[in-house]
Amino acid sequence: MSTSLKAIEAFHDDLREWRRDLHAHPEIGFEEERTANFIADRLEEFGIETTRGLAGTGIVGTLRNGSSQRAIGLRADIDALPMDEDNTFAHRSQNPGRMHACGHDGHTTMLLGAARYLAEHRDFDGTVHFIFQPAEEGLGGGKRMIEDGLFEQFPVDGVYGMHNWPGLATGRFGICAGAIMASCDFFDLTITGKGGHAAMPHLGVDPFVAVGQLLSQLQSLPARRFNASRSPAVVSVTQVHGGSAYNVIPDTVKISGTVRALDEETRRAIEPMFQDMAAGIGRATGTTIGVDYRYINAATFNHAAETENAARGAAQLVGENRVDRDLGPSMGAEDFAYMLEATPGAYIWLGNGENSAALHNTSYDFDDSISPLGAAYWVELTRSLLSVTG
Ligand SMILES: [Zn+2]
Numbered sequence: 499m500s501t502s503l504k505a506i507e508a509f510h511d512d513l514r515e516w517r518r519d520l521h522a523h524p525e526i527g528f529e530e531e532r533t534a535n536f537i538a539d540r541l542e543e544f545g546i547e548t549t550r551g552l553a554g555t556g557i558v559g560t561l562r563n564g565s566s567q568r569a570i571g572l573r574a575d576i577d578a579l580p581m582d583e584d585n586t587f588a589h590r591s592q593n594p595g596r597m598h599a600c601g602h603d604g605h606t607t608m609l610l611g612a613a614r615y616l617a618e619h620r621d622f623d624g625t626v627h628f629i630f631q632p633a634e635e636g637l638g639g640g641k642r643m644i645e646d647g648l649f650e651q652f653p654v655d656g657v658y659g660m661h662n663w664p665g666l667a668t669g670r671f672g673i674c675a676g677a678i679m680a681s682c683d684f685f686d687l688t689i690t691g692k693g694g695h696a697a698m699p700h701l702g703v704d705p706f707v708a709v710g711q712l713l714s715q716l717q718s719l720p721a722r723r724f725n726a727s728r729s730p731a732v733v734s735v736t737q738v739h740g741g742s743a744y745n746v747i748p749d750t751v752k753i754s755g756t757v758r759a760l761d762e763e764t765r766r767a768i769e770p771m772f773q774d775m776a777a778g779i780g781r782a783t784g785t786t787i788g789v790d791y792r793y794i795n796a797a798t799f800n801h802a803a804e805t806e807n808a809a810r811g812a813a814q815l816v817g818e819n820r821v822d823r824d825l826g827p828s829m830g831a832e833d834f835a836y837m838l839e840a841t842p843g844a845y846i847w848l849g850n851g852e853n854s855a856a857l858h859n860t861s862y863d864f865d866d867s868i869s870p871l872g873a874a875y876w877v878e879l880t881r882s883l884l885s886v887t888g
Pocket residue numbers: 599600635857858
């Protein structure tokens with residue numbers, strides 16, 4: 499066992515207590531007041547310089563040691579989701595309609611654990627910025643931190659992120675160079691026809707005829723317009739809203755969903771295809787189809803050298819055979835993408851167990867047994883990037 503892991507295991511009880519406290523008090527994006535206070539209090543206890551207020555509830559802890567000018571950023575997300583929790587254990591959510599269903603309580607805890615170890619041992623040469631990012635869940639907290647001057651105020655040579663991963667065994671890490679998570683953009687299509695009596699559709703223009711065609715034709719975009727092996731993309735319609743009675747054809751119907759891709763070229767090529775399809779189906783059905791297409795999140799792109807750094811840091815801890823360097827990308831999205839657009843870096847997955855409930859599931863819980871390992875990963879990464887020997 500690495501010396502850092504051994505030292506962190508010694509305060510495993512504290513990690514568990516912090517994590518369960520955070521789990522019991524979940525707050526959603528940009529509302530993480532209690533969470534931010536919790537983090538700042540811990541950092542100040544460890545004697546770490548603490549800057550509040552980036553992106554509102556974001557926090558950066560800064561720890562300097564030695565004389566090296568090298569600097570790294572370690573990032574954890576801190577927000578919860580707007581959903582109810584089904585778990586019944588003692589540390590279940592005490593805030594109705596709020597749940598740490600993505601394990602950001604664990605991410606916060608692991609980064610705090612690393613901060614505590616590094617503040618106590620100071621076995622590195624350079625500067626570590628502990629970045630606690632709010633509003634990861636689709637609200638653009640990472641982007642706002644950057645707009646608020648994150649990397650001007652806290653310049654780094656590289657920035658690193660970590661997410662727990664259900665389905666991957668505990669004690670294992672997974673990573674890949676290039677896109678590790680997909681872009682995620684939103685669309686709303688408003689189909690306007692002319693409503694009327696369901697018995698006399700010929701007197702109006704039925705918007706549902708266009709909806710039916712859109713639902714099938716949108717699927718042909720990823721399936722038939724891109725090279726399936728090189729440009730994976732997913733279009734999912736997740737909402738259809740329209741109508742109010744059995745015998746009334748409505749004027750308008752709205753459909754909404756997400757588009758995901760692993761590369762920027764594919765991502766940007768899809769919107770014009772949406773526009774063409776909407777115009778064509780509109781003409782064919784006599785409806786008007788308005789397209790509101792919003793770019794939300796770029797793909798999370800792991801830089802090559804930093805991916806190697808991250809994989810090496812993990813391998814030092816658990817051995818090469820427990821680091822899967824070819825796990826392949828997920829079509830999920832992550833707003834760490836903004837940080838990786840601004841500066842080189844890498845994002846790694848830490849196994850939350852093969853039997854873990856899925857992320858965003860009402861029964862999900864972060865596995866406290868992996869907290870020391872995640873914290874020790876941050877420490878090993880720091881020690882290898884900011885080694886005292888140069
Ligand atoms: Zn999530």
